[in-house]
Amino acid sequence: MNERLFNRLINKDMSMEIMKYDRKEFDIEYANAKHSGKIPFAEIFENNPICKEYLYDDFCKSEPKPNSRLYMRKYFTDEEVQKGLKEANDRIPIIENYNNSVPIAATSMFPTAFESKLSDIEREFRSLDYEGTLDKKYFLPFILETKIVKTLVLLIKYIFFIFAAKKKS
Numbered sequence: 001m002n003e004r005l006f007n008r009l010i011n012k013d014m015s016m017e018i019m020k021y022d023r024k025e026f027d028i029e030y031a032n033a034k035h036s037g038k039i040p041f042a043e044i045f046e047n048n049p050i051c052k053e054y055l056y057d058d059f060c061k062s063e064p065k066p067n068s069r070l071y072m073r074k075y076f077t078d079e080e081v082q083k084g085l086k087e088a089n090d091r092i093p094i095i096e097n098y099n100n101s102v103p104i105a106a107t108s109m110f111p112t113a114f115e116s117k118l119s120d121i122e123r124e125f126r127s128l129d130y131e132g133t134l135d136k137k138y139f140l141p142f143i144l145e146t147k148i149v150k151t152l153v154l155l156i157k158y159i160f161f162i163f164a165a166k167k168k169s
């Protein structure tokens with residue numbers, strides 16, 4: 001796809017001032033969304049650095065919203081959060097059967113000290129957000145709300161709609 005058409009698709013206005021966010025934050029958001037399978041055609045961004053750069057620019061133009069991960073960093077590093085959540089997850093009993101392992105829904109398990117602290121921090125974060133007193137340094141755009149990702153999601157839905165319509169006829 002040529003650059004002019006791509007710019008029109010995402011409504012890129014070269015004269016508009018774009019807020020630049022730390023590239024590391026974008027990369028984390030991208031990796032999380034990609035890992036969860038929420039970015040359609042992710043291989044396009046992986047194989048074409050220019051396309052990923054367009055996504056980053058679109059990310060920077062998107063409206064920032066409260067981001068609890070950034071707020072958690074006030075108390076823990078990303079590694080500490082991952083380690084704490086892994087330890088909590090490892091406590092969940094697993095039933096082994098011949099097909100696969102299935103976690104048990106254990107309502108009687110008490111949260112770890114780490115989980116309790118995370119829960120308190122999350123409540124504090126939500127309260128500050130609700131009151132409108134959350135510092136703007138804890139705001140970040142959501143990659144899934146960029147025009148590019150929304151357009152790709154819409155394209156996937158359209159393709160499935162076409163296939164479903166053809167299958168019915």
